[in-house]
Every structure is written in structure tokens, then in C-alpha cells.
Amino acid sequence: MAEEKLKKEETLAMRLKLIGQSCRLFYSEDPVKIIRARGQYLFDENGRRYLDCISNVQHVGHCHPAVTKAAMAQMDVLNTNSRFLHDNIVLYADRLASTLPERLCVFYFVNSGSEANDLALRLAQQYTRREDVVVLDHAYHGHLKSLIDISPYKFRKLAGQKEWVHVAPLPDIYRGIYREDHPNPGQAYADTVKDLIEEIHQKGRQISAFFVESLPSVGGQIVLPEGYCSKVAEYVRSAGGVFVADEVQTGFGRLGSHFWGFQLQGADFCPDIVTMGKPMGNGHPLACVVTTKEVAAAFTANGVEYFNTFGGNPVSCAIGLAVLDVIEAEDLRGNATRVGTHLKDMLKKLQAKHEVIGDVRGVGLFVGLELISDRLKRTPATKTAARLVKRLKEEDQIFVSTDGPWENVLKFKPPMCFSLENADLVVRCIDHVLTDMNANELRLENEDI
Numbered sequence: 224m225a226e227e228k229l230k231k232e233e234t235l236a237m238r239l240k241l242i243g244q245s246c247r248l249f250y251s252e253d254p255v256k257i258i259r260a261r262g263q264y265l266f267d268e269n270g271r272r273y274l275d276c277i278s279n280v281q282h283v284g285h286c287h288p289a290v291t292k293a294a295m296a297q298m299d300v301l302n303t304n305s306r307f308l309h310d311n312i313v314l315y316a317d318r319l320a321s322t323l324p325e326r327l328c329v330f331y332f333v334n335s336g337s338e339a340n341d342l343a344l345r346l347a348q349q350y351t352r353r354e355d356v357v358v359l360d361h362a363y364h365g366h367l368k369s370l371i372d373i374s375p376y377k378f379r380k381l382a383g384q385k386e387w388v389h390v391a392p393l394p395d396i397y398r399g400i401y402r403e404d405h406p407n408p409g410q411a412y413a414d415t416v417k418d419l420i421e422e423i424h425q426k427g428r429q430i431s432a433f434f435v436e437s438l439p440s441v442g443g444q445i446v447l448p449e450g451y452c453s454k455v456a457e458y459v460r461s462a463g464g465v466f467v468a469d470e471v472q473t474g475f476g477r478l479g480s481h482f483w484g485f486q487l488q489g490a491d492f493c494p495d496i497v498t499m500g501k502p503m504g505n506g507h508p509l510a511c512v513v514t515t516k517e518v519a520a521a522f523t524a525n526g527v528e529y530f531n532t533f534g535g536n537p538v539s540c541a542i543g544l545a546v547l548d549v550i551e552a553e554d555l556r557g558n559a560t561r562v563g564t565h566l567k568d569m570l571k572k573l574q575a576k577h578e579v580i581g582d583v584r585g586v587g588l589f590v591g592l593e594l595i596s597d598r599l600k601r602t603p604a605t606k607t608a609a610r611l612v613k614r615l616k617e618e619d620q621i622f623v624s625t626d627g628p629w630e631n632v633l634k635f636k637p638p639m640c641f642s643l644e645n646a647d648l649v650v651r652c653i654d655h656v657l658t659d660m661n662a663n664e665l666r667l668e669n670e671d672i
């Protein structure tokens with residue numbers, strides 16, 4: 224049983240004093256202290272239980288016994304760096320390979336999604352011997368300096384856009400430049416990348432890579448339109464670049480129907496580099512880059528060793544293997560499909576009742592609920608979204624968060640053991656809060672209440 228070492232007020236005071244204030248807390252006005260967790264539930268210091276719709280990292284459920292057991296067993300025997308021969312790293316790479324298209328067969332293990340994307344950038348730049356990168360608007364690829372440079376979500380608030388970074392429109396068919404009524408939004412958005420590449424060439428520059436989250440998350444839980452990736456890959460490759468799929472949020476079966484997000488784009492589509500992270504270690508820092516033999520060979524050819532102290536160590540790989548085992552043994556992909564489809568259907572029913580719900584989208588347990596104050600103009604209802612999130616926490620002990628350029632999209636990325644009953648409860652509570660927020664409150668979207 225977890226015990227509190229400090230009173231909540233003491234923890235908060237120490238945190239404010241000792242931890243950098245850019246490391247923000249959830250619910251900063253009234254932060255929650257969590258002292259233990261299990262499955263899809265988090266418990267505070269008073270034993271109060273919260274339903275977790277946020278923790279996509281604790282993929283197979285918080286503190287899954289099979290994962291902690293695998294970690295402890297390996298921890299007790301050996302943990303070294305990956306310069307010694309060990310079974311776990313190769314067995315794990317082999318298991319991952321079985322989930323991927325054949326040409327993605329060379330693995331590099333690292334410790335975070337940011338490290339994975341930074342290495343992907345190096346691989347792409349080394350292979351193509353070029354620097355320039357195309358990214359989607361509002362994208363986020365990590366917190367390292369190299370990745371802030373290719374993350375419009377961050378660099379717009381910081382140093383701005385570097386001359387080697389080029390931003391293509393986000394293929395958001397709800398509020399982007401081409402919408403659901405367009406006959407072929409996948410092609411139309413892919414053409415914006417083609418035009419951008421032409422502009423880049425006109426400036427006398429050449430592209431190295433196109434980076435994309437397989438389903439853009441901070442962009443607002445976007446599902447890329449059909450055909451988009453294949454077309455973009457065609458344009459990018461014919462310009463000499465490589466296609467990098469960032470699966471840090473979307474991999475490992477979250478979508479149910481597919482193990483990887485890029486597979487939604489069809490069996491024929493295969494990126495040149497894939498990065499993975501968050502769910503891989505169920506909370507243990509474990510991430511990875513996988514690429515083709517050709518890209519890997521170019522990286523090797525520079526003659527410089529790639530050494531990562533913690534990446535691919537026996538404990539991390541034992542954990543990674545255990546996570547894969549649990550996904551299979553508990554049919555968590557099947558669960559993601561069943562529960563995710565039910566959640567989306569129920570939210571769509573709510574959309575018919577509440578004007579403020581503009582869009583419901585997603586696949587499996589990656590779902591977005593976009594709130595708007597005007598259905599015609601699709602004006603983001605940012606404050607309503609914030610109030611709803613706050614009330615769900617305070618009245619119903621449900622943790623949900625928002626995303627999207629206007630923070631008006633409620634995102635659902637719960638642990639994969641999320642149940643039908645959990646989905647029903649969430650929808651019931653959202654319905655209750657939205658019904659209770661009287662028309663005035665909803666109309667006053669643009670004013671502080």
C-alpha cells in the first residue's frame with residue numbers, strides 16, 4: 224500500500240520551490256496528488272478514485288502486474304548497457320519486426336520519444352545529405368532543441384521558424400483548408416506538400432525528410448484523410464527525401480484495427496523511418512527508431528559509433544516484451560476497437576443533443592471531441608472545454624485533457640483496458656455537465672465566468 228511521505232500542501236510547496244515552473248501541473252489551480260494507480264484508475268492521498276482518460280503511456284494499464292514482474296525479475300539478474308551481447312534486445316527487436324512491414328527491419332533503442340525523433344532526424348539527414356525538413360502545422364515532435372525547431376506548436380511561441388524548416392497545412396477535414404465536403408481531401412492536402420516542395424526548390428534548397436505524426440495529436444486528434452500519406456511519400460521520395468512517421472502517441476495497437484497508425488493509410492504504404500515511445504514501456508522510459516537497411520547503412524557509413532547508455536538495456540527490453548505479451552494476451556486491440564467505437568457512437572449521439580459539440584473523431588482509443596460555439600463558423604469553444612474538463616474532475620472524478628491549436632478538443636487516450644462501463648460513465652457525465660451549463664454560460668464562451 225502506497226504511503227504519503229508528505230502532506231499534500233507540503234508536496235505542493237516543495238514542488239513550487241524546487242521544480243522548474245515550466246514543468247506544469249495538471250489542474251494547476253487545484254492540483255491532484257496521486258499516490259497509487261491500477262488499470263485505468265488513479266488514487267489520491269485520501270483513497271479517492273479517479274478514472275484516467277489521459278494516460279496513454281500506461282498503455283496496458285497502470286502498474287500491470289505482468290509488466291512489474293518482468294521488470295523486477297530482470298532487474299534482479301542483470302542490467303547493463305547494450306554493448307554486451309544479450310538476448311532481450313534481439314528478441315524484442317524481432318517481436319517488433321513482426322508487427323512492421325518487412326522493409327522496416329533495423330532498430331535503434333533510445334529512452335524517449337524526443338530522443339527517437341532526434342535520431343530519426345540524424346538518420347534522414349545523413350542518408351540524404353541534406354538538411355531541410357517539411358512538417359505539418361501545429362505538429363509536436365519533442366522537447367529537444369532539434370525538435371522544437373521542427374515543432375510549429377512550440378517554435379511559434381519561441382525563436383520562430385528556421386530557414387531549413389517548412390510547414391505544410393494540417394490535413395484537418397473539420398477546420399482545415401479542405402473539409403469533409405471536398406471530393407478528395409487526401410489528394411488535395413498531399414498537393415499542398417507537393418507545392419511546398421516546389422517552393423523549397425525555387426529557393427535553391429532540397430528536402431531531407433517529411434515528418435508527420437500518424438494521427439496528429441496536439442493538432443487536435445486528427446485522422447489523416449485517406450490516401451494522404453501514400454501521395455505525400457511519392458512526392459517526398461521523388462524529391463529525394465524520406466518519410467518519417469512519428470508513432471510516439473499512436474503505436475502499439477491504440478487504434479485497435481491496426482498496430483501502427485500509419486497502417487490506417489493502407490497496406491501498400493510504408494514509411495522510411497518510424498519512431499515510437501510513450502506506450503512502449505508502460506511508463507518505463509523506452510523508445511525506438513526503426514528504419515530500412517539502406518538508411519541504416521548510410522548512418523553506419525559515417526564511421527561514428529552510436530552509443531546510448533540506457534537505450535535497449537535488458538530491463539527495458541524485458542518490459543517491452545511484457546507489454547507486447549499483455550496486448551496480445553488480453554486482446555487489448557480488440558478492446559480498443561469495441562470500447563473506442565462505442566465511445567465514439569455515444570459521443571455522436573450527444574452531438575445531436577448539444578450544439579456545442581462540433582465534431583467527434585478518432586479511431587480505437589484515440590478519440591477527439593471538438594467543442595465549438597457556432598456550428599456554422601466552427602468557432603472554437605475553448606473556455607467551455609476548460610470548464611467541462613474542470614467539472615468532470617471535480618464532480619465526477621474523471622481526468623480528461625484538451626488539445627488542438629485552440630485547446631477546444633477533449634482528447635481521450637486512456638489506458639487500453641478502458642471498459643464499456645467507463646465509456647458509458649464518461650459520456651453520461653459529459654451529457655450531464657453540458658446540460659447543466661445553461662445556455663447563458665455556453666453563450667458567454669468569449670467572456671470569463
Ligand SMILES: Cc1ncc(COP(=O)(O)O)c(C=O)c1O
Pocket residue numbers: 335336337338340363364365366436440469471472500501
Ligand atoms: C507525437 C509526439 N512525438 C514525440 C513526443 C516526445 O516524446 P517524449 O516526451 O517521450 O520525449 C511526444 C510527446 O508528447 C509526442 O506527442
